[in-house]
Amino acid sequence: xxxxxxxxxxxxxxxxxxxxxxSNDLDDWRxxxxxxxxxxxxxxGGLTLLDTVQSESGIDAIRHDCRTPHEEAVLNNxxxxxxxxxxxxxxxxxxxxxxxxxxxxxxxxxxxEFLQKKAKIINEIYLNGTALEKKVASVLLETFLFYSGFYxxxxxxxxxxxxxxxxxxxxxxxxxxxxxxxIGYKFQLGYNELSExxxxxxxxxxxxxxxxLYENExxxxxxLYDELGWTEEVKVFLRYNANxxxxxxxxxxxxxxxxxxxxxxxxxxxxxxxSNHDFFSQVGNGYLLGTVEAMADDDxxxxxx
Numbered sequence: 001x002x003x004x005x006x007x008x009x010x011x012x013x014x015x016x017x018x019x020x021x022x023s024n025d026l027d028d029w030r031x032x033x034x035x036x037x038x039x040x041x042x043x044x045g046g047l048t049l050l051d052t053v054q055s056e057s058g059i060d061a062i063r064h065d066c067r068t069p070h071e072e073a074v075l076n077n078x079x080x081x082x083x084x085x086x087x088x089x090x091x092x093x094x095x096x097x098x099x100x101x102x103x104x105x106x107x108x109x110x111x112x113e114f115l116q117k118k119a120k121i122i123n124e125i126y127l128n129g130t131a132l133e134k135k136v137a138s139v140l141l142e143t144f145l146f147y148s149g150f151y152x153x154x155x156x157x158x159x160x161x162x163x164x165x166x167x168x169x170x171x172x173x174x175x176x177x178x179x180x181x182x183i184g185y186k187f188q189l190g191y192n193e194l195s196e197x198x199x200x201x202x203x204x205x206x207x208x209x210x211x212x213l214y215e216n217e218x219x220x221x222x223x224l225y226d227e228l229g230w231t232e233e234v235k236v237f238l239r240y241n242a243n244x245x246x247x248x249x250x251x252x253x254x255x256x257x258x259x260x261x262x263x264x265x266x267x268x269x270x271x272x273x274x275s276n277h278d279f280f281s282q283v284g285n286g287y288l289l290g291t292v293e294a295m296a297d298d299d300x301x302x303x304x305x
Contacts, residue, residue: 001184001290002182003068003070003071003073003074003212004070006074006178007070007073007077009075009178010074010077010078010081010175011077012226013171013174013175013178014081014085014196015171017084017087017088017091017168018091019129020164020167021164021180022091022092022095022096022164022165022168023095023279024163024164025095025096025161025163025164025165026096026160027122028156028161028162028163029096029162031161032161033203034230034265034266035227035228037096038104038153039225039227040095040152040153040162040222041096041097041102041104041105041225042105042108042151042224043107043148043149043152043153044089044093044105045105045108045109046083046109046148046149046152046220047085047089047113047114047146047149048089049115049145049200050091050118050122050141050145050146050149051082051086051089052084052086052154053119053122053123053126054082054085054138054142054295055079055082055083055085057126057127058082058122058124058126058134058137058141059075059076059078059079059138060079060081060185061126061127061129061134061137061138062075062131062134062135062138062183063075064118064131064132065134065135065184067186071186074224078179078182078183081179082174083248085165085172087298088168088172088286089259091168092165092168093105096165100208112177112220112223114216114217114219114220114223115220117216118145118213118216118217118220121137121209121213121216122137122140122141122145125137129135129192132187132190132191132202133205135183135186135187135190135203136206136209136249137169137209138179138180138183139183139184139187139211139248139249140178140210140213140245141247142176142179142180142183142218143176143180143244143248144210144213144240144242144244144245145217145244145275146172146176146214146237147215147237147238147241148220148221148234148237148238150169150172150173150223150270151166151233151266152268153165153166153169153269154166154169154170154265154266154270155230155263155265155266155269157170157263157269158263158265158266158268158269161281166269170269170270172188173270177229180244180248181246181248182269183248184245184247184248184249184250185248187248187249187250188249188250191249191250195289203251204247205250206249207251207254210242210245210246210254214238214239214242217238217253218238221234221235226292233262233263233266236257236261236262236263237262237263238269239254239255239256239257240257240258240259240261240262242254242255243255253258
């Protein structure tokens with residue numbers, strides 16, 4: 001039933017970036033400072049790298065452990081949508097940036113030590129980890145590591161800027177919430193089959209991995225946001241989403257941060273309901289195929305022990 005309901009949810013909320021008029025954001029883009037434009041570019045460069053890792057390596061890595069043909073079908077859908085996400089970032093680049101700027105962004109992406117480190121950690125698990133470890137890596141990537149980048153467009157949306165760019169991010173978040181919950185549920189099925197000793201070893205491994213990734217993510221966040229003065233707010237957002245990732249896996253939250261601690265402008269943006277866009281100029285996700293509810297906190301408790 002979980003496979004079936006997840007398949008139905010994913011197919012109902014199918015979308016493509018071509019339905020969202022990114023060029024309508026150009027007037028807003030021109031009002032941003034050079035520092036803001038550079039930060040936005042770096043943010044989407046990092047997201048492109050991580051989504052490429054997920055679409056090219058992540059789903060292939062966990063597909064070998066499918067329990068049913070239905071699960072494989074769901075993973076095929078997830079892999080396709082990860083490619084749609086990566087392609088959407090390219091659409092944002094091509095709309096907002098010149099070719100020279102795009103080259104600079106990807107040069108930064110390819111040489112940033114903290115970005116490269118988190119991609120390397122996740123990819124190494126995909127290559128050499130156990131079936132359960134690969135699922136953990138996937139959940140932490142989709143429910144935690146993307147969010148240092150997601151903060152920026154959600155912040156601008158809350159300040160009435162870059163609404164169409166943010167619309168794409170909201171659609172991606174809507175997908176990732178389902179992906180993380182589903183793969184986390186599949187992890188829990190395997191985890192519950194382990195002996196008590198094996199479960200403890202796996203739990204220790206998960207928390208150690210989270211500590212390592214969070215420490216690196218703090219450095220990445222400082223590099224991105226110190227000059228804008230956003231760093232501490234972004235870290236709160238990261239800790240909140242790190243807890244969500246652990247909940248997806250059936251584990252207790254690690255950090256004290258809750259939704260009430262996150263910048264309310266950003267929390268409002270993370271809501272994946274219909275956008276109130278002008279019908280003639282912009283496309284909110286209410287005009288996309290299907291109407292799908294946002295993931296609520298209780299949705300992260302599927303199958304918890």
